[in-house]
Amino acid sequence: xxxxxTIITAAILMAAVCLPAQNKSAGINISIWKDIxxxxxxxxxxxxxxxxxxSTMNRLNGVGINALGSVIHGDMNGVQxxxxxxxxxxxxxxxxxAGISNISGDNTVGFSTAGLVNITGDGTRGxxxxxxxGIGGDNSSGVMISGFMNVTGNMASGVHFSGAANITGQSFxxxxxxxxxxxxxxxxxxxxIAGIANITATKLNGVQIALCNYATKVRGLQIGLVNYYRxxxxxxxxxxxxxxxxxxxxxxxxxxxxxxANIGVRFKNQxxxxxxxxxxxxxxxxxxxxxxxxxxxxxxxxxxxxxxISGDLGYQHIEACDNKDEVIPRRLYALQARANLExxxxxxxxxxxxxxxxxxxxxxxxxxxxxxxxxxxxxxxx
Numbered sequence: 001x002x003x004x005x006t007i008i009t010a011a012i013l014m015a016a017v018c019l020p021a022q023n024k025s026a027g028i029n030i031s032i033w034k035d036i037x038x039x040x041x042x043x044x045x046x047x048x049x050x051x052x053x054x055s056t057m058n059r060l061n062g063v064g065i066n067a068l069g070s071v072i073h074g075d076m077n078g079v080q081x082x083x084x085x086x087x088x089x090x091x092x093x094x095x096x097x098a099g100i101s102n103i104s105g106d107n108t109v110g111f112s113t114a115g116l117v118n119i120t121g122d123g124t125r126g127x128x129x130x131x132x133x134g135i136g137g138d139n140s141s142g143v144m145i146s147g148f149m150n151v152t153g154n155m156a157s158g159v160h161f162s163g164a165a166n167i168t169g170q171s172f173x174x175x176x177x178x179x180x181x182x183x184x185x186x187x188x189x190x191x192x193i194a195g196i197a198n199i200t201a202t203k204l205n206g207v208q209i210a211l212c213n214y215a216t217k218v219r220g221l222q223i224g225l226v227n228y229y230r231x232x233x234x235x236x237x238x239x240x241x242x243x244x245x246x247x248x249x250x251x252x253x254x255x256x257x258x259x260x261a262n263i264g265v266r267f268k269n270q271x272x273x274x275x276x277x278x279x280x281x282x283x284x285x286x287x288x289x290x291x292x293x294x295x296x297x298x299x300x301x302x303x304x305x306x307x308x309i310s311g312d313l314g315y316q317h318i319e320a321c322d323n324k325d326e327v328i329p330r331r332l333y334a335l336q337a338r339a340n341l342e343x344x345x346x347x348x349x350x351x352x353x354x355x356x357x358x359x360x361x362x363x364x365x366x367x368x369x370x371x372x373x374x375x376x377x378x379x380x381x382x
Contacts, residue, residue: 027039027045027046027047027048028047028048028049028050029047029049029050029051029052029055029057029064030050030051030052031050031051031052031053031054031055031056031066032052032053032054033053033054035056037052037055037056039057044058045057045058045059046058046059046060046061047059047060047061047062047064048060048061048062048063049062049063049064050062050063050064050065050066050070051064051065051066052065052066052067053066053067053068054066054067054068054069054070055069055070055071056071056072056073057070057071057072057073058072058073058074059072059073059074059075059076059090060072060075060076060077060078060080060088061077061078062077062078062079063078063079064076064078064079064080064081064082065079065081065082066081066082066083067082067083068082068083068084068085069082069083069084069085069086069087070082070085070086070087071087071089072087072088072089072090073089073090074088074089074090075088075090075091075092075093075106076088076090076091076092076093076094076096076104077093077094078093078094078095079094079095079097080092080094080095080096080097081095081096081097081098082097082098082099083098083099084098084099084100084101085098085099085100085101085102085103086098086101086102086103086114087103087104087105088103088104088105088106089105089106090104090105090106091104091106091107091108091109092104092106092107092108092109092110092112092120093109093110094109094110094111095110095111095112096108096110096111096112096113096114097112097113097114098113098114098115099114099115100114100115100116100117101114101115101116101117101118101119102114102117102118102119102120102128103119103120104119104120104121105121106121106122106123107120107121107122107123107124107125107137108120108121108124108125108126108128109124109125109126110125110126110127111126111127111128112126112127112128112129113128113129113130114129114130114131115130115131115132116130116131116132116133117130117132117133117134117135118130118133118134118135118146119135119136120135120136120137120140121137122137122138122139122140122153123137123138123139123140124136124137124139124140124141124142125140125141125142126142126143127142127143127144127145128142128143128144128145129145129146130145130146130147131146131147132146132147132148132149133146133148133149133150133151134146134149134150134151134162135150135151135152136150136151136152136153136156137152137153138152138153138154138155139153139154139155139156140152140153140155140156140157140158141156141157141158142158142159143158143159143160143161144158144159144160144161144162145160145161145162146161146162146163147162147163148162148163148164148165149162149163149164149165149166149167150162150165150166150167151167151168152167152168152169152172153168153169153170154169154170154171154185155170155171155172156168156171156172156173156174157172157173157174158173158174158175159174159175159177160172160174160175160176160177160178161177161178162177162178162179163178163179164178164179164180164181165178165180165181165182165183166178166181166182166183167182167183168183168184168185169185170184170185170186170187171184171185171186171187171188171189172184172187172188172189172190173189173190174189174190174191175190175191175192175193176188176190176191176192176193176194176198177193177194178193178194178195179194179195180194180195180196180197181194181196181197181198181199182194182197182198182199182210183199183201184199184200184201185201185202186201186202186203187200187202187203187204187205188200188203188204188205188206188208188215189205189206190205190206190207191206191207191209192204192206192207192208192209192210192213193209193210194209194210194211195210195211196210196211196212197210197211197212197213197214198210198212198213198214198215198224199214199215200214200215200216201216202215202216202217203215203216203217203218203219204217204218204219204220204222205219205220206220206221207220207221207222207223208220208221208222208223208224208227209223209224210224211224211225211226212224212225212226212227212228213226213227213228213239214228214229214230215228215229215230216229216230216231217229217230217231217232217233218232218233218234218235218237219234219235220235221235221236221237221238222235222236222237222238222239222242223238223239224238224239225239225240225241226239226240226241226243227239227241227242227243228243228244229244230244230245231245237272239274240274240276240295241267241274241276242267242269242272242274243267243269244269246269246270247267247268247269248266248267248268248269248382249265249266249267249268249382250265250266250268250380250381250382251263251264251265251266251380251381251382252264252265252266252275252277252378252379252380252381253378253379253381254352254354254376254377254378254379255376255377255378256354256374256375256376256377257283257373257374257375257376258282258283258284258334258336258358258374258376259279259280259281259282259283259292260280260281260283261279261280261281262277262278262279262280262294262376262378263277263278263279264276264277264278264294265277266380268300271299271300271301272297272298272299272300273297273298273299273300273310273312274295274296274297274298275294275295275296275297275312275314276293276294276295277293277294277295277296278291278292278293278294279291279292279293279294279316280292282318282320284332284360284369284370285318285320285323285328286323286325286328288321288322288323289321289322290318290319290320290321290323291318291319291321292316292317292318292319293316293317294314294315294316294317295314295315296312296313296314296315296336296338297312297313297314298310298311298312298313298338298340299311299312300342306343306344306345306350307341307342307343308341308342308343308344309339309340309341309342310339310340310342311337311338311339311340312337312338312340313335313336313337313338314334314335314336314337314338315333315334315335315336316333316334316336316358317331317332317333318331318332318333318334318360319331320332329362329363329364329369331363332360332361332362332363332369333360333361333363334358334359334360334361335358335359335361336356336357336358336359336374337356337357337358338354338355338356338374338376339354339355339356340352340353340354341353341354342380344380348381348382349379349380349381350379350380351377351378351379351380352377352378352379352380353376353377354374354375354376354377355373355374355375356373356374356376357371357372357373357374358371358372358374359371
């Protein structure tokens, strides 16, 4: 039985080897090297089945499997699998699988995956997956996934995932997610999520979520530690610092019955503001030194000329330092609500008074350490 199988296999191989090189329209290409093959490349030849080490073909309409590489000068319609690299000079329609890289000179329609790099031309439609980098031309759409970076040309749409960065030269429609950075050269329509920063050079229509977010114009939502728009905002910024060219950055010096000595920085926009502050000697502890850090966000409304009223919600982290004992823990936190009345004598100097209520709570159990009214007053500079 084994002898019979061996004879049949040998006969098939010999038949393939003996196929005339003049066959211009169809054929089986068994290739050891690019010039050592059953179907040498010429300008009109089409290959339907290709098996070998390293193959060069004019056009593939079918299946090609090579241990090292496969080079197709024209279009590839079907399946192209190699251990190292695939190259299709024209359009790739189907499936490309390579250990290192896939390259298609024109567009890609289908599925392409490589261990390191995928490079596709204009008009890509489908799914590309690369262990390191995915590079696409103009007008690409679909899903692009890479371990490090995705780069596309002037227009892209779909879903892009990368370990480090997604970069689109002009406009993007869809969702971008990366571990570090998303960059869109002009307009972003959709959702950007990044571990460090989102940058949209012209107009954002959608949502940005990252530590830092930037867009020239925003119609939507920015969520991050620092949010910035340069020209126009029609939406909402949620962050520790929300800024634009008209944001007033002011110093606040104040004290009260909760913490007598505080200094803070207020980022004040036309309506919304945030305050980052530090203080000392929290009054709910013993007389030894303690310190705190706070964040507040609120809304401000003008009443008459320099007079305004505002309200905010805040979070305060308290370090007890040497006050720690059997009753007082090392750290506490407070949730606070305030109403403020402020008067600006000049553009760079004002005073304010505050009334509110706060709950000071334990981090390690669901109960209050203290609670009560808050009374504060202070000055505003710059």
